[in-house]
Amino acid sequence: MEKNLKQISNGNVVNIEELYESLMQLLEQVGGIMPFTSSLVSWWQHRNFNKRVVCNEAKIKEIMLSVSITNAEFIYTKVAPMVFEKIVKDQEDEKAELLLLGFDNCVKNDLGDEDIIIYYFDLLTELRVIDLKRLFTFSKRTNESIIIPEMNSEQDMLLSFSDSKLIRLGLINERVTKPLGNDLKEYYDFIEVTSSGNRFLDFIGI
Structure with missing residues (x-):
């Protein structure tokens, strides 16, 4: 061998x-x-x-x-x-x-x-590629900035679905409730990658 x-x-x-x-x-x-x-x-x-x-x-x-x-x-x-x-x-x-x-x-x-x-x-x-890229940006392990979509847009719908999946799988936590207004920046500041999420990122070398 x-x-x-x-x-x-x-x-x-x-x-x-x-x-x-x-x-x-x-x-x-x-x-x-x-x-x-x-x-x-x-x-x-x-x-x-x-x-x-x-x-x-x-x-x-x-x-x-x-x-x-x-x-x-x-x-x-x-x-x-x-x-x-x-x-x-x-x-x-x-x-x-x-x-x-x-x-x-x-x-x-x-x-x-x-x-x-x-x-x-x-x-x-x-996880789909959109979910993985979302997790990468939340982790701040890459140089990509977090996408902040316009409230109630199609992009907001897609990313909200992705975020919900990441939360369900225990990869991220949201520490505040999503606001009803148009400014999502503060909300995303309070999303954090869990210890399980970080171990997963370590596994794929991100």
């Missing part, structure tokens, strides 16, 4: 097909994984997966080069199948990058708690 891992890292010229073939060789060396191998082949042939892999080829290579020998079986038989399945099935192309950020975190930090990993990836699946 170590030899194959080194073969993957021979140079920056490795294309995605060669990376895939090397991954298949690694998988075959781990016992009892034929169902996963067959499934991954079908995912690979899926149009969405091909498109999203091409767009994120550099990141996938980087992640694969980071897999430790000791953690390879867990990554390839538990984490990778879940990540690839979600990449294929998600409705939003942008989500692939965020799923790979979570995958990268699992690999680089040798995360081994399967239940926690599943929870965070399921949470990523439940």
Whole structure:
């Protein structure tokens, strides 16, 4: 297995097909994984997966080069199948990058708690990109400013729905009631990311 891992890292010229073939060789060396191998082949042939892999080829290579020998079986038989399945099935192309950020975190930090990993990836699946970007801005971990929509506008409706979802999932808290007037700035000053929300952001590396 170590030899194959080194073969993957021979140079920056490795294309995605060669990376895939090397991954298949690694998988075959781990016992009892034929169902996963067959499934991954079908995912690979899926149009969405091909498109999203091409767009994120550099990141996938980087992640694969980071897999430790000791953690390879867990990554390839538990984490990778879940990540690839979600990449294929998600409705939003942008989500692939965020799923790979979570995958990268699992690999680089040798995360081994399967239940926690599943929870965070399921949470990523439940949230749409608009929800995630909303959470990012509330966290102040990015340079983007919080969008303050015009009261009762369509944008206000969409963002209010997103905020309600983040509250329901325990990712943010609102410490004041939404005002009836037209000024929402003060209201957004009192929205804070919860400890659970911050742990989730840590998981995806934001």
